[in-house]
Amino acid sequence: MAQNTTRVGLIGYGLIGSAVRDMIEKNPDNGMEVAFIHDQDASRLTDLGDLALEDLAGFDERGADLIVEMAHPAVTRAWGTKILQKTDYMFISVTALADRELEQAIDATSRKHGTRAYVPHGGVVGMDALLENRDVWESVDVVMKKAPKNVDCAAVGLDPNEIKEETVLYDGPTRGICPKFPRNVNTHASIAYAGIGFDRTHSLLIVNPAWTNAIVEIHAKGPGVELNVSRIESITGVTGASTPASIYNTVQMIGSTGPGIHLR
Ligand SMILES: NC(=O)c1ccc[n+]([C@@H]2O[C@H](COP(=O)([O-])OP(=O)(O)OC[C@H]3O[C@@H](n4cnc5c(N)ncnc54)[C@H](O)[C@@H]3O)[C@@H](O)[C@H]2O)c1
Incomplete structure:
Protein backbone atom coordinates (compact mmCIF):
# COMPACT_ATOMS: atom_id res chain seq x y z
CA MET A 1 0.00 0.00 0.00
CA ALA A 2 1.41 3.46 -0.93
CA GLN A 3 2.23 5.56 2.13
CA ASN A 4 1.16 9.22 2.31
CA THR A 5 3.61 11.77 3.69
CA THR A 6 2.44 14.30 6.30
CA ARG A 7 4.21 17.64 5.93
CA VAL A 8 4.86 19.30 9.31
CA GLY A 9 5.71 23.00 9.75
CA LEU A 10 7.65 23.89 12.91
CA ILE A 11 7.40 27.26 14.70
CA GLY A 12 10.08 27.75 17.38
CA TYR A 13 13.52 26.20 16.93
CA GLY A 14 14.73 26.13 20.53
CA LEU A 15 15.13 23.19 22.90
CA ILE A 16 11.86 21.43 21.99
CA GLY A 17 11.60 22.51 18.33
CA SER A 18 15.09 21.32 17.39
CA ALA A 19 14.61 18.01 19.25
CA VAL A 20 11.27 17.40 17.49
CA ARG A 21 12.83 18.13 14.08
CA ASP A 22 15.61 15.59 14.81
CA MET A 23 13.09 12.95 15.89
CA ILE A 24 10.96 13.45 12.75
CA GLU A 25 14.00 13.14 10.49
CA LYS A 26 15.58 10.20 12.34
CA ASN A 27 12.58 7.99 11.68
CA PRO A 28 11.89 7.77 7.92
CA ASP A 29 9.22 5.07 8.49
CA ASN A 30 6.90 7.47 10.26
CA GLY A 31 5.63 9.05 7.03
CA MET A 32 6.36 12.62 8.10
CA GLU A 33 8.64 15.31 6.68
CA VAL A 34 9.47 18.82 7.84
CA ALA A 35 7.81 21.45 5.59
CA PHE A 36 9.44 24.52 7.15
CA ILE A 37 11.08 25.87 10.31
CA HIS A 38 10.32 29.37 11.58
CA ASP A 39 11.84 31.21 14.54
CA GLN A 40 11.67 34.91 15.39
CA ASP A 41 15.42 34.73 16.05
CA ALA A 42 16.77 34.65 12.46
CA SER A 43 20.19 33.49 13.69
CA ARG A 44 18.62 30.10 14.52
CA LEU A 45 17.65 29.60 10.85
CA THR A 46 21.02 30.21 9.22
CA ASP A 47 22.01 26.58 8.57
CA LEU A 48 18.59 25.34 7.54
CA GLY A 49 18.69 26.00 3.78
CA ASP A 50 15.29 25.72 2.08
CA LEU A 51 13.58 24.63 5.31
CA ALA A 52 14.02 28.11 6.80
CA LEU A 53 10.91 30.31 6.71
CA GLU A 54 11.92 33.78 7.85
CA ASP A 55 8.50 35.39 7.49
CA LEU A 56 5.67 33.28 8.91
CA ALA A 57 3.25 35.11 6.56
CA GLY A 58 4.53 32.74 3.86
CA PHE A 59 3.48 29.56 5.74
CA ASP A 60 0.70 28.62 3.30
CA GLU A 61 3.10 28.35 0.36
CA ARG A 62 4.92 25.47 2.09
CA GLY A 63 1.88 23.14 1.95
CA ALA A 64 2.05 21.93 5.56
CA ASP A 65 -0.62 19.43 6.67
CA LEU A 66 0.09 20.25 10.33
CA ILE A 67 1.84 23.27 11.89
CA VAL A 68 3.28 22.87 15.39
CA GLU A 69 3.97 25.86 17.67
CA MET A 70 6.92 25.30 20.06
CA ALA A 71 7.82 28.94 20.74
CA HIS A 72 5.56 31.13 22.90
CA PRO A 73 1.81 31.70 23.49
CA ALA A 74 2.16 34.97 21.53
CA VAL A 75 2.37 32.88 18.34
CA THR A 76 -1.14 31.49 18.87
CA ARG A 77 -2.48 34.98 19.58
CA ALA A 78 -0.95 36.37 16.37
CA TRP A 79 -1.22 33.36 14.02
CA GLY A 80 -3.55 30.71 15.47
CA THR A 81 -6.69 31.64 13.54
CA LYS A 82 -4.75 32.53 10.34
CA ILE A 83 -3.18 29.07 10.34
CA LEU A 84 -6.48 27.33 11.11
CA GLN A 85 -8.08 28.99 8.08
CA LYS A 86 -5.68 26.90 5.97
CA THR A 87 -4.48 23.80 7.84
CA ASP A 88 -4.30 21.93 11.17
CA TYR A 89 -2.50 23.50 14.12
CA MET A 90 -1.02 22.08 17.33
CA PHE A 91 0.13 24.53 19.99
CA ILE A 92 2.24 23.47 22.94
CA SER A 93 2.25 26.88 24.69
CA VAL A 94 -1.18 26.03 26.10
CA THR A 95 -1.38 29.04 28.45
CA ALA A 96 -2.79 30.83 25.36
CA LEU A 97 -6.09 29.04 26.05
CA ALA A 98 -6.63 30.91 29.34
CA ASP A 99 -7.73 33.85 27.17
CA ARG A 100 -11.45 33.09 26.65
CA GLU A 101 -11.75 35.17 23.47
CA LEU A 102 -8.77 33.43 21.90
CA GLU A 103 -10.09 30.01 22.86
CA GLN A 104 -13.46 30.85 21.24
CA ALA A 105 -11.79 32.27 18.11
CA ILE A 106 -9.68 29.11 17.67
CA ASP A 107 -12.70 26.87 18.10
CA ALA A 108 -14.89 28.96 15.74
CA THR A 109 -12.19 29.20 13.03
CA SER A 110 -11.55 25.47 13.00
CA ARG A 111 -15.30 24.77 12.73
CA LYS A 112 -15.75 27.27 9.89
CA HIS A 113 -12.78 26.00 7.87
CA GLY A 114 -12.94 22.29 8.67
CA THR A 115 -9.45 22.23 10.21
CA ARG A 116 -8.38 20.84 13.60
CA ALA A 117 -6.60 22.41 16.58
CA TYR A 118 -4.64 20.11 18.90
CA VAL A 119 -3.44 20.49 22.50
CA PRO A 120 -0.76 17.90 23.38
CA HIS A 121 -0.54 16.37 26.86
CA GLY A 122 3.06 17.68 26.96
CA GLY A 123 4.30 17.68 30.54
CA VAL A 124 1.03 16.28 31.95
CA VAL A 125 0.96 12.70 33.15
CA GLY A 126 -2.61 11.37 33.16
CA ALA A 241 13.42 16.49 30.53
CA SER A 242 10.50 14.37 29.33
CA THR A 243 8.77 17.07 27.26
CA PRO A 244 10.55 16.93 23.85
CA ALA A 245 9.84 13.19 23.47
CA SER A 246 6.27 13.74 24.65
CA ILE A 247 5.68 16.47 22.04
CA TYR A 248 7.18 14.32 19.27
CA ASN A 249 4.99 11.42 20.33
CA THR A 250 1.86 13.57 19.96
CA VAL A 251 3.02 14.91 16.55
CA GLN A 252 3.43 11.28 15.56
CA MET A 253 -0.02 10.30 16.87
CA ILE A 254 -1.50 12.99 14.64
CA GLY A 255 0.75 12.83 11.59
CA SER A 256 2.41 9.43 11.28
CA THR A 257 1.26 7.30 8.38
CA GLY A 258 3.78 4.53 9.06
CA PRO A 259 2.94 0.84 9.48
CA GLY A 260 3.25 -1.16 12.68
CA ILE A 261 1.50 -1.35 16.06
CA HIS A 262 0.47 2.06 17.42
CA LEU A 263 -0.52 2.87 21.01
CA ARG A 264 -3.36 5.36 21.49
N1 LIG B 1 2.95 21.93 26.86
C1 LIG B 1 3.96 21.66 27.66
O1 LIG B 1 3.91 20.74 28.47
C2 LIG B 1 5.22 22.48 27.59
C3 LIG B 1 6.33 22.05 28.32
C4 LIG B 1 7.50 22.79 28.24
C5 LIG B 1 7.55 23.97 27.49
N2 LIG B 1 6.43 24.37 26.83
C6 LIG B 1 6.46 25.62 26.03
O2 LIG B 1 7.07 25.34 24.79
C7 LIG B 1 7.67 26.52 24.28
C8 LIG B 1 9.10 26.19 23.81
O3 LIG B 1 9.87 25.71 24.89
P1 LIG B 1 11.48 25.53 24.71
O4 LIG B 1 12.00 24.93 25.97
O5 LIG B 1 11.78 24.89 23.41
O6 LIG B 1 11.91 27.07 24.69
P2 LIG B 1 13.24 27.72 24.05
O7 LIG B 1 13.38 29.03 24.71
O8 LIG B 1 14.38 26.75 24.07
O9 LIG B 1 12.84 27.92 22.50
C9 LIG B 1 11.80 28.78 22.10
C10 LIG B 1 12.14 29.26 20.68
O10 LIG B 1 10.99 29.98 20.19
C11 LIG B 1 11.43 31.22 19.63
N3 LIG B 1 10.34 32.19 19.80
C12 LIG B 1 9.91 32.79 20.94
N4 LIG B 1 8.87 33.59 20.69
C13 LIG B 1 8.62 33.50 19.36
C14 LIG B 1 7.67 34.10 18.49
N5 LIG B 1 6.76 34.97 18.95
N6 LIG B 1 7.71 33.77 17.17
C15 LIG B 1 8.63 32.90 16.68
N7 LIG B 1 9.56 32.30 17.46
C16 LIG B 1 9.56 32.61 18.78
C17 LIG B 1 12.69 31.60 20.39
O11 LIG B 1 13.53 32.45 19.60
C18 LIG B 1 13.33 30.23 20.64
O12 LIG B 1 14.21 29.85 19.60
C19 LIG B 1 7.60 27.57 25.41
O13 LIG B 1 6.50 28.45 25.18
C20 LIG B 1 7.31 26.74 26.62
O14 LIG B 1 6.60 27.47 27.58
C21 LIG B 1 5.28 23.65 26.84
Whole structure:
Protein backbone atom coordinates (compact mmCIF):
# COMPACT_ATOMS: atom_id res chain seq x y z
CA MET A 1 0.00 0.00 0.00
CA ALA A 2 1.41 3.46 -0.93
CA GLN A 3 2.23 5.56 2.13
CA ASN A 4 1.16 9.22 2.31
CA THR A 5 3.61 11.77 3.69
CA THR A 6 2.44 14.30 6.30
CA ARG A 7 4.21 17.64 5.93
CA VAL A 8 4.86 19.30 9.31
CA GLY A 9 5.71 23.00 9.75
CA LEU A 10 7.65 23.89 12.91
CA ILE A 11 7.40 27.26 14.70
CA GLY A 12 10.08 27.75 17.38
CA TYR A 13 13.52 26.20 16.93
CA GLY A 14 14.73 26.13 20.53
CA LEU A 15 15.13 23.19 22.90
CA ILE A 16 11.86 21.43 21.99
CA GLY A 17 11.60 22.51 18.33
CA SER A 18 15.09 21.32 17.39
CA ALA A 19 14.61 18.01 19.25
CA VAL A 20 11.27 17.40 17.49
CA ARG A 21 12.83 18.13 14.08
CA ASP A 22 15.61 15.59 14.81
CA MET A 23 13.09 12.95 15.89
CA ILE A 24 10.96 13.45 12.75
CA GLU A 25 14.00 13.14 10.49
CA LYS A 26 15.58 10.20 12.34
CA ASN A 27 12.58 7.99 11.68
CA PRO A 28 11.89 7.77 7.92
CA ASP A 29 9.22 5.07 8.49
CA ASN A 30 6.90 7.47 10.26
CA GLY A 31 5.63 9.05 7.03
CA MET A 32 6.36 12.62 8.10
CA GLU A 33 8.64 15.31 6.68
CA VAL A 34 9.47 18.82 7.84
CA ALA A 35 7.81 21.45 5.59
CA PHE A 36 9.44 24.52 7.15
CA ILE A 37 11.08 25.87 10.31
CA HIS A 38 10.32 29.37 11.58
CA ASP A 39 11.84 31.21 14.54
CA GLN A 40 11.67 34.91 15.39
CA ASP A 41 15.42 34.73 16.05
CA ALA A 42 16.77 34.65 12.46
CA SER A 43 20.19 33.49 13.69
CA ARG A 44 18.62 30.10 14.52
CA LEU A 45 17.65 29.60 10.85
CA THR A 46 21.02 30.21 9.22
CA ASP A 47 22.01 26.58 8.57
CA LEU A 48 18.59 25.34 7.54
CA GLY A 49 18.69 26.00 3.78
CA ASP A 50 15.29 25.72 2.08
CA LEU A 51 13.58 24.63 5.31
CA ALA A 52 14.02 28.11 6.80
CA LEU A 53 10.91 30.31 6.71
CA GLU A 54 11.92 33.78 7.85
CA ASP A 55 8.50 35.39 7.49
CA LEU A 56 5.67 33.28 8.91
CA ALA A 57 3.25 35.11 6.56
CA GLY A 58 4.53 32.74 3.86
CA PHE A 59 3.48 29.56 5.74
CA ASP A 60 0.70 28.62 3.30
CA GLU A 61 3.10 28.35 0.36
CA ARG A 62 4.92 25.47 2.09
CA GLY A 63 1.88 23.14 1.95
CA ALA A 64 2.05 21.93 5.56
CA ASP A 65 -0.62 19.43 6.67
CA LEU A 66 0.09 20.25 10.33
CA ILE A 67 1.84 23.27 11.89
CA VAL A 68 3.28 22.87 15.39
CA GLU A 69 3.97 25.86 17.67
CA MET A 70 6.92 25.30 20.06
CA ALA A 71 7.82 28.94 20.74
CA HIS A 72 5.56 31.13 22.90
CA PRO A 73 1.81 31.70 23.49
CA ALA A 74 2.16 34.97 21.53
CA VAL A 75 2.37 32.88 18.34
CA THR A 76 -1.14 31.49 18.87
CA ARG A 77 -2.48 34.98 19.58
CA ALA A 78 -0.95 36.37 16.37
CA TRP A 79 -1.22 33.36 14.02
CA GLY A 80 -3.55 30.71 15.47
CA THR A 81 -6.69 31.64 13.54
CA LYS A 82 -4.75 32.53 10.34
CA ILE A 83 -3.18 29.07 10.34
CA LEU A 84 -6.48 27.33 11.11
CA GLN A 85 -8.08 28.99 8.08
CA LYS A 86 -5.68 26.90 5.97
CA THR A 87 -4.48 23.80 7.84
CA ASP A 88 -4.30 21.93 11.17
CA TYR A 89 -2.50 23.50 14.12
CA MET A 90 -1.02 22.08 17.33
CA PHE A 91 0.13 24.53 19.99
CA ILE A 92 2.24 23.47 22.94
CA SER A 93 2.25 26.88 24.69
CA VAL A 94 -1.18 26.03 26.10
CA THR A 95 -1.38 29.04 28.45
CA ALA A 96 -2.79 30.83 25.36
CA LEU A 97 -6.09 29.04 26.05
CA ALA A 98 -6.63 30.91 29.34
CA ASP A 99 -7.73 33.85 27.17
CA ARG A 100 -11.45 33.09 26.65
CA GLU A 101 -11.75 35.17 23.47
CA LEU A 102 -8.77 33.43 21.90
CA GLU A 103 -10.09 30.01 22.86
CA GLN A 104 -13.46 30.85 21.24
CA ALA A 105 -11.79 32.27 18.11
CA ILE A 106 -9.68 29.11 17.67
CA ASP A 107 -12.70 26.87 18.10
CA ALA A 108 -14.89 28.96 15.74
CA THR A 109 -12.19 29.20 13.03
CA SER A 110 -11.55 25.47 13.00
CA ARG A 111 -15.30 24.77 12.73
CA LYS A 112 -15.75 27.27 9.89
CA HIS A 113 -12.78 26.00 7.87
CA GLY A 114 -12.94 22.29 8.67
CA THR A 115 -9.45 22.23 10.21
CA ARG A 116 -8.38 20.84 13.60
CA ALA A 117 -6.60 22.41 16.58
CA TYR A 118 -4.64 20.11 18.90
CA VAL A 119 -3.44 20.49 22.50
CA PRO A 120 -0.76 17.90 23.38
CA HIS A 121 -0.54 16.37 26.86
CA GLY A 122 3.06 17.68 26.96
CA GLY A 123 4.30 17.68 30.54
CA VAL A 124 1.03 16.28 31.95
CA VAL A 125 0.96 12.70 33.15
CA GLY A 126 -2.61 11.37 33.16
CA MET A 127 -4.34 13.86 30.84
CA ASP A 128 -6.39 10.97 29.43
CA ALA A 129 -7.75 10.15 32.91
CA LEU A 130 -8.53 13.81 33.62
CA LEU A 131 -10.41 14.13 30.31
CA GLU A 132 -12.30 10.86 30.48
CA ASN A 133 -13.63 11.71 33.98
CA ARG A 134 -14.08 15.46 33.49
CA ASP A 135 -17.78 15.18 34.52
CA VAL A 136 -16.83 13.34 37.71
CA TRP A 137 -14.13 15.54 39.30
CA GLU A 138 -15.24 17.85 42.10
CA SER A 139 -11.78 19.32 42.57
CA VAL A 140 -8.48 19.34 40.65
CA ASP A 141 -5.33 20.71 42.29
CA VAL A 142 -1.99 21.28 40.54
CA VAL A 143 1.16 21.78 42.59
CA MET A 144 4.34 22.83 40.75
CA LYS A 145 7.75 23.11 42.47
CA LYS A 146 10.83 24.48 40.72
CA ALA A 147 13.97 26.52 41.32
CA PRO A 148 13.38 30.24 40.70
CA LYS A 149 15.97 30.24 37.88
CA ASN A 150 13.68 27.89 35.93
CA VAL A 151 10.73 30.31 36.16
CA ASP A 152 10.36 33.24 33.75
CA CYS A 153 9.06 35.93 36.12
CA ALA A 154 9.21 38.80 33.60
CA ALA A 155 5.43 39.29 33.39
CA VAL A 156 5.17 39.80 37.18
CA GLY A 157 8.26 42.05 37.33
CA LEU A 158 10.27 39.75 39.63
CA ASP A 159 13.96 38.92 39.34
CA PRO A 160 14.28 35.16 40.06
CA ASN A 161 17.88 35.70 41.28
CA GLU A 162 16.53 37.80 44.16
CA ILE A 163 14.44 34.92 45.55
CA LYS A 164 16.57 33.40 48.34
CA GLU A 165 14.09 31.17 50.18
CA GLU A 166 11.04 29.01 49.60
CA THR A 167 8.37 31.30 48.16
CA VAL A 168 4.79 30.79 46.95
CA LEU A 169 4.57 32.65 43.64
CA TYR A 170 0.89 31.85 43.00
CA ASP A 171 -2.03 30.23 44.84
CA GLY A 172 -5.40 30.46 43.14
CA PRO A 173 -7.49 29.56 40.07
CA THR A 174 -5.53 28.37 37.01
CA ARG A 175 -6.92 31.12 34.79
CA GLY A 176 -4.99 33.68 36.84
CA ILE A 177 -1.58 31.98 36.79
CA CYS A 178 -1.36 31.71 32.96
CA PRO A 179 -0.78 35.41 32.12
CA LYS A 180 1.59 35.76 35.11
CA PHE A 181 3.93 32.89 34.14
CA PRO A 182 3.04 32.20 30.47
CA ARG A 183 6.17 30.15 29.66
CA ASN A 184 6.12 28.02 32.81
CA VAL A 185 2.64 26.75 33.53
CA ASN A 186 1.56 25.02 30.32
CA THR A 187 0.98 21.85 32.34
CA HIS A 188 -1.47 23.76 34.58
CA ALA A 189 -3.29 25.04 31.47
CA SER A 190 -3.50 21.58 29.88
CA ILE A 191 -4.75 20.04 33.14
CA ALA A 192 -7.44 22.75 33.41
CA TYR A 193 -8.52 22.39 29.79
CA ALA A 194 -8.69 18.60 29.98
CA GLY A 195 -10.49 18.53 33.32
CA ILE A 196 -12.82 21.01 35.02
CA GLY A 197 -11.72 24.26 33.36
CA PHE A 198 -9.53 27.26 34.09
CA ASP A 199 -11.80 28.73 36.80
CA ARG A 200 -12.39 25.58 38.89
CA THR A 201 -8.86 24.12 38.71
CA HIS A 202 -6.58 25.27 41.55
CA SER A 203 -2.91 26.11 40.89
CA LEU A 204 -0.01 26.42 43.31
CA LEU A 205 3.48 27.50 42.16
CA ILE A 206 6.27 27.27 44.74
CA VAL A 207 9.95 28.05 44.15
CA ASN A 208 13.02 27.30 46.23
CA PRO A 209 16.63 28.00 45.13
CA ALA A 210 17.74 24.73 46.82
CA TRP A 211 15.65 22.57 44.47
CA THR A 212 17.37 21.06 41.42
CA ASN A 213 14.45 19.07 39.95
CA ALA A 214 11.02 20.13 38.79
CA ILE A 215 7.99 18.50 40.43
CA VAL A 216 4.40 18.51 39.16
CA GLU A 217 1.67 16.94 41.30
CA ILE A 218 -1.93 16.46 40.21
CA HIS A 219 -4.65 15.67 42.76
CA ALA A 220 -8.15 15.13 41.37
CA LYS A 221 -11.08 14.06 43.54
CA GLY A 222 -14.62 12.96 42.75
CA PRO A 223 -17.24 10.67 44.29
CA GLY A 224 -15.68 7.22 44.57
CA VAL A 225 -12.53 8.13 42.65
CA GLU A 226 -9.25 9.87 43.38
CA LEU A 227 -6.28 10.47 41.06
CA ASN A 228 -2.86 11.39 42.47
CA VAL A 229 0.11 11.79 40.10
CA SER A 230 3.57 13.13 40.79
CA ARG A 231 6.49 13.48 38.39
CA ILE A 232 9.97 14.53 39.49
CA GLU A 233 12.41 15.32 36.68
CA SER A 234 15.41 17.39 35.70
CA ILE A 235 14.74 20.68 33.94
CA THR A 236 16.57 22.85 31.38
CA GLY A 237 15.39 26.44 31.04
CA VAL A 238 11.59 26.22 31.28
CA THR A 239 11.30 22.65 29.95
CA GLY A 240 11.26 19.34 31.84
CA ALA A 241 13.42 16.49 30.53
CA SER A 242 10.50 14.37 29.33
CA THR A 243 8.77 17.07 27.26
CA PRO A 244 10.55 16.93 23.85
CA ALA A 245 9.84 13.19 23.47
CA SER A 246 6.27 13.74 24.65
CA ILE A 247 5.68 16.47 22.04
CA TYR A 248 7.18 14.32 19.27
CA ASN A 249 4.99 11.42 20.33
CA THR A 250 1.86 13.57 19.96
CA VAL A 251 3.02 14.91 16.55
CA GLN A 252 3.43 11.28 15.56
CA MET A 253 -0.02 10.30 16.87
CA ILE A 254 -1.50 12.99 14.64
CA GLY A 255 0.75 12.83 11.59
CA SER A 256 2.41 9.43 11.28
CA THR A 257 1.26 7.30 8.38
CA GLY A 258 3.78 4.53 9.06
CA PRO A 259 2.94 0.84 9.48
CA GLY A 260 3.25 -1.16 12.68
CA ILE A 261 1.50 -1.35 16.06
CA HIS A 262 0.47 2.06 17.42
CA LEU A 263 -0.52 2.87 21.01
CA ARG A 264 -3.36 5.36 21.49
N1 LIG B 1 2.95 21.93 26.86
C1 LIG B 1 3.96 21.66 27.66
O1 LIG B 1 3.91 20.74 28.47
C2 LIG B 1 5.22 22.48 27.59
C3 LIG B 1 6.33 22.05 28.32
C4 LIG B 1 7.50 22.79 28.24
C5 LIG B 1 7.55 23.97 27.49
N2 LIG B 1 6.43 24.37 26.83
C6 LIG B 1 6.46 25.62 26.03
O2 LIG B 1 7.07 25.34 24.79
C7 LIG B 1 7.67 26.52 24.28
C8 LIG B 1 9.10 26.19 23.81
O3 LIG B 1 9.87 25.71 24.89
P1 LIG B 1 11.48 25.53 24.71
O4 LIG B 1 12.00 24.93 25.97
O5 LIG B 1 11.78 24.89 23.41
O6 LIG B 1 11.91 27.07 24.69
P2 LIG B 1 13.24 27.72 24.05
O7 LIG B 1 13.38 29.03 24.71
O8 LIG B 1 14.38 26.75 24.07
O9 LIG B 1 12.84 27.92 22.50
C9 LIG B 1 11.80 28.78 22.10
C10 LIG B 1 12.14 29.26 20.68
O10 LIG B 1 10.99 29.98 20.19
C11 LIG B 1 11.43 31.22 19.63
N3 LIG B 1 10.34 32.19 19.80
C12 LIG B 1 9.91 32.79 20.94
N4 LIG B 1 8.87 33.59 20.69
C13 LIG B 1 8.62 33.50 19.36
C14 LIG B 1 7.67 34.10 18.49
N5 LIG B 1 6.76 34.97 18.95
N6 LIG B 1 7.71 33.77 17.17
C15 LIG B 1 8.63 32.90 16.68
N7 LIG B 1 9.56 32.30 17.46
C16 LIG B 1 9.56 32.61 18.78
C17 LIG B 1 12.69 31.60 20.39
O11 LIG B 1 13.53 32.45 19.60
C18 LIG B 1 13.33 30.23 20.64
O12 LIG B 1 14.21 29.85 19.60
C19 LIG B 1 7.60 27.57 25.41
O13 LIG B 1 6.50 28.45 25.18
C20 LIG B 1 7.31 26.74 26.62
O14 LIG B 1 6.60 27.47 27.58
C21 LIG B 1 5.28 23.65 26.84
